[in-house]
Amino acid sequence: MFKIDENEKLIKVYRKHPFYITLEFVILGIVAILPFFFLSFFNFLLKTNSLKVVYLYMFFYFIFLAILWAVAFVSWTNYYLDMWVLTDKRLISVDQKGLFSREISSLRLDRIQDVKVEVHGFIDTFLHIGSVHIQTAGAEKEFVMHNAKSPNQIREKILYLHNNQIEAIKTVRLQP
């Protein structure tokens, strides 16, 4: 995946706020009970003299549940493997896009120029969810983490480590 150097210290691993993955699970839960509502609406389609067919419907329902179960865990995998790894020297962004696509990029903390936090909407404000944008020196792409948990804390931590890194570089340069 990626390796952290021996002289590099892992500070923290940041993930997205669990609110949105919880919301996905709730939606999947609602979808799981939808067939029972449809059953009452489309009862006229299902009418039969044989009770045996009930087991066939239950078979379909369990296959449907298995699909939902798998979808839930694929979503969870995307949530859990999508992260920012902050070390004392670098910020590593792991962008999980589905099961077979991932993008890993890293950024030296001393190259950071600006860290911006965006919070929009009532839920995001209330639950401290926001986007963290990191602007770097040079033509490198902007680092963005959407739906981050406590974005202001992330920003402060990154800026603190950035300042430490700049001080460390200055100290090394001043040594005879």
Added chain:
Amino acid sequence: MQENIMNINTPEMFGSGFMIDFSLSDILLSIPAEIWWIIFFVAILLFGILTIVLIYHWNKYSFHSPAIYITQIIYIIGIIAVMVLAGSMLLIYNS
């Protein structure tokens, strides 16, 4: 009046009592049981492949986090339970 509307809106080939006579259950019952077993085994195969892919991802990219081990246990227990229930329903249907 209502009967006239039904006669106008129902295709001739189905007859005027099409919606009243139509039963999805009877159609499903007319399908041979072997087809349902084939669907079941194909589903087992697909879920098996997906399980291998998920476990591979979890073990390769997870930093050996305890949350991943718990997730694997929950996922495997859940998928096996649901597939066993599906298979049981098919067995009862065939008996």
